[in-house]
Amino acid sequence: MATFQIEGGHQLKGDIQPQGAKNEALQILCGVLLTPEKVTISNVPDIIDVNKLIMILQNLGVKVEKLEKGVFTFQADELDLDYLESEKFKKEGSGLRGSIMIVGPLLARFGKGYIPRPGGDKIGRRRLDTHFEGFIKLGAKFRYNREERFYGVEAPEGLTGAYMLLDEASVTGTANIVMAAVLAKGTTTIYNAACEPYLQQLCKMMVRMGADIKGIGSNMLIIEGVEKLGGCDHRVLPDMIEIGSWIGLAAMTKSEIIIKNVSWDDLGVIPNTFRKLGITLERKGDDIYIPAHTDGYEVESYIDGSFMTIADAPWPGFTPDLLSIILVVATQAKGELMVHQKMFESRLFFTDKLIDMGAKVILCDPHRATVIGHNFQSTLKATTMTSPDIRAGISLLIAALSAKGTSTIHNIEQIDRGYENIDERLRAIGAKITRID
Incomplete structure (x- = not known):
């Protein structure tokens, strides 16, 4: 110590x-999972939580290249989804609360996403209900292994857009649901959405990747699902x-x-x-x-x-x-x-x-x-x-x-x-x- x-x-x-902003970087790094194409991110902070998430992405199969200080390329074209149910992931994912945001993009792109109950600061209760209620509204089925404290959502037939009123304006919950909804069929409306600058940054990045998101910066986001997203460049605030x-x-x-x-x-x-x-x-x-x-x-x-x-x-x-x-x-x-x-x-x-x-x-x-x-x-x-x-x-x-x-x-x-x-x-x-x- x-x-x-x-x-x-x-x-x-x-x-x-x-x-670079820690809270934005954690969202943006999870967003690279939405496309098999290369994503370049700059102004990435060199801090423990961000480096842990980069390690998890690498273990999942994301190709990571550091171009210079704070600048990385990520390419998620050959992922090892079995890693998500491994003991190694249960240990690594539980040590970082931000790892919850890999679930939305994985669910959207591959029809399943898993996460051990995440850790983080001991500052009181930090519910995950908003994340999973949003996924369920999009058509996913919820799994929970109480003994191993392991969460999962599955949608083998894909996701379908829906209207939802979030019970709290959760930043990570909104980010997770938006990342799932951009590849869902049809229209998703998220009311009482978080609208922090970091969430706006994530939405703007996905728009550059080809997503259709309206209402960025407000508490109502309207998302028209698209079939696929491409690569882009992004700079963290x-x-x-x-x-x-x-x-x-x-x-x-x-x-x-x-x-x-x-x-x-x-x-x-x-x-x-x-x-x-x-x-x-x-x-x-x-x-x-x-x-x-x-x-x-x-x-x-x-x-x-x-x-x-x-x-x-x-x-x-x-x-x-x-x-x-x-x-x-x-x-x-x-x-x-x-x-x-x-x-x-x-x-x-x-x-x-x-x-x-x-x-x-x-x-x-x-x-x-x-x-x-x-x-x-x-x-x-x-x-x-x-x-x-x-x-x-x-x-x-x-x-x-x-x-x-x-x-x-x-x-x-x-x-x-x-x-x-x-x-x-x-x-x-x-x-x-x-x-x-």
């Missing part, structure tokens, strides 16, 4: 380039979660940082949500400039004087993956903030580590926390902690970089799952961070 040692309390300065992480890092460490090439038009409410905490950020071309907040930052209040609540919501609402960052940044703000994490009931449990560091946080229940900011009158104290998941891990790292003294974070593999070479990139802008294997 690897560890970070962080000497906190130092201002940082410089430019930082966000990696910069990671909005990492961009939000760097905004929080700059504010907490009173650092002047420029985040390069952020694709502003795809950030939605993220910049304005950080502005509600009093953080100054400026748009310079396609970059975000954050000045050093030497005088701190003050949380806005509502018109009636009540204190601010920041909550997650399906896109175009605020992404739940950044609430952990918002919470840790609020610990040094002037004012109070309520953080309401609606989607996952275990994601705020990392606040006990912040309390150990001296933060004033009241965990009201599994979904809500009240933060009373220090306004930098009292700095956080260095401590030893363990990263429970990707987003809590980066939040604790930001807290450690702002704290006086030397902190230790164990289980940093969780951070590595979502952030590429993070220690090297932070050292480049002046952070004192050491990786100990």
Whole structure:
């Protein structure tokens, strides 16, 4: 188990380039299974979760060639479908939640798809019902081996388009169903579909491959099935979660940082949500400039004087993956903030580590926390902690970089799952961070 040692309390300065988006890359990589032709993907992040999925695709028989850093070609023309029912796949697939999205394209193209119950972050219940209910509406039959916790769907006669109203706007569920529907016979209408930029990117890629998808960017997608899809080129967006992480890092460490090439038009409410905490950020071309907040930052209040609540919501609402960052940044703000994490009931449990560091946080229940900011009158104290998941891990790292003294974070593999070479990139802008294997 690897560890970070962080000497906190130092201002940082410089430019930082966000990696390719993890959540988009996982969808796009599964999409290569829809065609036997070559697909070229660029800006692929070099992180554990993405590399695991590439390995699974290779074991399935996809020909993978790395052209240069972040650029790969994939060709799924000779697949070994027996691998899907092997013990090796049950082990490899269960370690990556994103592997669930191989089921839709395999079901569409070959009439069957299987997946072991996937793992991922321990942040609460994460249902798979939306995925399989969508497949069943398209005509697939559901299989579940309770003893081996192994899911399957089969449609030997092919899929048929259908109308469906999703019970939740699941991003991965929508992606999986869309990938199945593009090769189904007839028209599929998906209402209450997720519409995150990463899902839009997947749909745009499939349109370039020959799919017929209308309503991209809305919560209603209308898909006319086609007989086959071809190859294409695709570039992954910069990671909005990492961009939000760097905004929080700059504010907490009173650092002047420029985040390069952020694709502003795809950030939605993220910049304005950080502005509600009093953080100054400026748009310079396609970059975000954050000045050093030497005088701190003050949380806005509502018109009636009540204190601010920041909550997650399906896109175009605020992404739940950044609430952990918002919470840790609020610990040094002037004012109070309520953080309401609606989607996952275990994601705020990392606040006990912040309390150990001296933060004033009241965990009201599994979904809500009240933060009373220090306004930098009292700095956080260095401590030893363990990263429970990707987003809590980066939040604790930001807290450690702002704290006086030397902190230790164990289980940093969780951070590595979502952030590429993070220690090297932070050292480049002046952070004192050491990786100990």
